[in-house]
Amino acid sequence: MKIHIAHSPDSDDAFMFYAINTKKIDTKGYEFIDVLSDIETLNKEALKGRYEVSAISIHAFPLVADKYALLSSGASMGDNYGPIVVSKEDIKPEDLINKKIAVPGLLTSAFLALSLFLGTKDFNYEVMPFDKIIDAVKEGKVDAGLIIHEGQLTYKDEGLKEVIDLGKWWYEKTDGLPLPLGGNVIRKDLGEKVMKEISEILKESIKYSLTHREEAVDYALKFARGMNKEKADKFIGMYVNDLTVDYGERGKKAIEIFLKEAYEKGLIENLPKIEFV
Incomplete structure (x- = not known):
């Protein structure tokens, strides 16, 4: 049975799926096919139910909860760190509401977190590819930029300043x-047995990489977009860790509160029952 796994072309996702893609673990007869695309595109494809397994933004989950369940492993969580708003000039966080901000997509969790901080999603923003935002800030096309992925570790090298983490x-x-x-979702129409088996395989892949870190990081470097091994390893450690192996009660509570608060503030339209596989 062919299972498409759609995820971002990033070092942390590559690290997660290293053992599957290099057949280091038993895939129980499933043929896994990598599909690489930026997270906002994956969010939009998930609305159509296109891939059996996909990385999506937690912000997008309420829109796809009719088709997908959240896998208990594969989460990307910022544990006292996360998307950063950066600028060229000094800006106070409370003044962002009056600035033009580049954002990496309206369904990203970074956009929802910024909307929660500002208290509204009706602020002055411009959507652009995540890897164009730092240049847009440097060139003065926008006042500030909301950066995700490896930009969180490289923005200072570009001469930019943190407004808020x-x-x-x-x-x-x-x-x-x-x-x-972010989280990994699986299509419900696969049935409970297949969903559980795939969940176990993905969890084993993540655990394998964490226990064979050196070789998995070397593999992931191909997706590190200019980061050296030290920075790539740090970035991977930020987003592939114990919370990635399993949300646990702390991670599940975080998702519930994140979406509940967004719903209560009118930033998302519905609050689904959150299912984990």
């Missing part, structure tokens, strides 16, 4: 919860 803000606001960013 939304992961730190959320951690302090919620008394120590991680900021839910």
Whole structure:
């Protein structure tokens, strides 16, 4: 049985699926096919139910909960760190509401976190590919940029300044919860047996990489977009860890509060029952 796994072309996702793609673990007769695309595109494809397994933004989950369940492993969570708003000039966080901000997509969890911070999604933003945002800020096309992925580790090298780290803000606001960013979902029409088997395989893949870190990081470097091994390893450690192996009660609580607060503030239209496989 062929199972498409759609995910971002990033070092952390490559690290997660290393053992599957290099057949280091038993895949129980399933043929896994990698599909690489940026997260906002994956969010939109999930609306159509296109792939059997996909990385999506937690922000997008309420829109696809009729088709997909959340896998208990594969989460990307910012544990006292996360998407960062950066600028060329000094800007106070409270002044962002009056600035033009580049954002990486309206369904990203980074956009939802920024909307929660600002108290509205009706602020002055411009959507652009995540890897174009730093240049747009440097060139003065926007006042600030909301950066995700490896930009969180490289923006200082580009001469930019932190306005606010939304992961730190959320951690302090919620008394120590991680900021839910991405998760893996699986299509419900596969049936319970297949869903559980695939969940176990993906979990084993993540655990294999964590226990064979050196070789898995070397593999993931192909997707590190210019980061050296030290920075790539740090980035992978930020987003592939114990919370990635399993959300646990802390991770599940974080998702529930993130979406509940967004719903209560009118930032998302429905609050689904959250199922984990």
